[in-house]
Amino acid sequence: MQKRSLEWDHLQTLAAVVRAGNKSAAARELGLTHATVGRRLRDLEAALGTALFARSEAGLELTATGRQALAAATAMEGAAGALARQLQAGDGELRGRVRVTCTEGFGTDLLPRHLPALHASHPGLELEILIDSRTLSLTRRRADLAIRLARPQEEALVTRRLAELPYALCCAPALADAAARALAAGAPLPLCRFEASLGELPESRWLDEHLPQGRPVLLSNNALTLLQACAAGAGVALLPVYLARRHGLALLETPAAPRRSAWLAYPEEYREVPRFRAVADWLIATFAAERAALAGAAGP
CATH class of the missing domain: 1.10.10.10 (Winged helix-like DNA-binding domain superfamily/Winged helix DNA-binding domain)
Structure with a gap:
């Protein structure tokens, strides 16, 4: 050689x-x-x-x-x-702003609940959470770290799987019995689902395959809009189990329910930059602390 x-x-x-x-x-x-x-x-x-x-x-x-x-x-x-x-x-007191882009569920529910732990360890850090349904580019520096529901394909990124997220059909508790009977009978269900531009998402493809007879009552590009409408009794939605449970929704028996993985990603050159490393470690610890809930340990 x-x-x-x-x-x-x-x-x-x-x-x-x-x-x-x-x-x-x-x-x-x-x-x-x-x-x-x-x-x-x-x-x-x-x-x-x-x-x-x-x-x-x-x-x-x-x-x-x-x-x-x-x-x-x-x-x-x-x-x-x-x-x-x-x-x-x-550099005992890290300082500076770190921008994290993520989905609505993580950015409005999960991360804010764990923010005190980050500031207790690193009070000089300023966290900016960017909630965006688009995949903001890390290599173009539109964000510093990202939590994504698909493994990033950009080059020169450090990636780590944070959690596996099971999904289930959900509805308001008052509708659970009627929805379960309709589901068992193959009858049309009122659906709160993503609109057509998001038709390639796993959630959309699953509904197309398994509930083609579903009758949309709400179409949106925002997952929390679907969740709130579902909680209000507008219809049935396919949602992450952890979000459904936190909002008191009933979980229906869901055949071959999809699962998605949450991934942490950031540019390789940030690996040893203290403020980015500190936030990455906090994100890893946050998901570890929530692992049982995110994995839907008790099942639908």
Whole structure:
């Protein structure tokens, strides 16, 4: 192999692959594609002039060079982490504005409830929550961090899955029995749903497939409008279980209900910027604290 210069990203990728057990899991950890992980490993082998892995009866195992490279990568990760902690400790009171873009549910319900924890740890931070149904560009700096309901495809982003969100058909409690009977009988249901421009969303596609006989009584481009109308008894809506429960809605038996994942994303160069890192850590902690509710632990 023709030797090339060693790059830290390639060593970090090796450590992630060994730690995660395979390339796909490492790609998810690093926020990269499977192809990028494979390319980085090949580039690292070219730089070292030998293979990193060898086949055995147990599968792929590190070669002697691979073990040396892993040891170096582990040491570098430890040193980088220590330096980051020292720098953050040296700037004990983080300051500045951080813009987070997210959906209505997260921006009006979830994040505000946990905001005191962020300000208690970092009183100098100013959080700006941008609620927008559009996907605001991170690489063009229209927002600093994003919470999205689909894995971002922009290049040079750090991504992390925060939670899996089950959906269910919901209605006001007073309508639950009648709605359940209509659903079982295949009768038309009054629907509060997204309007036509949002027809490609998983929620819209599910309704088209499973409730084609549904009769729209409200069309909107805003999920909270649908939720409020549903809570008022206007009709049935397909909503995230966590939002439905928080607003006291009844959950109907929903066959093959869709699930969506909430993803955190931010530009790679923000990874070690203290104020962005602090807000990213707070978002991760917020979703961890709400994990049972977001996962709909008790089911519909």
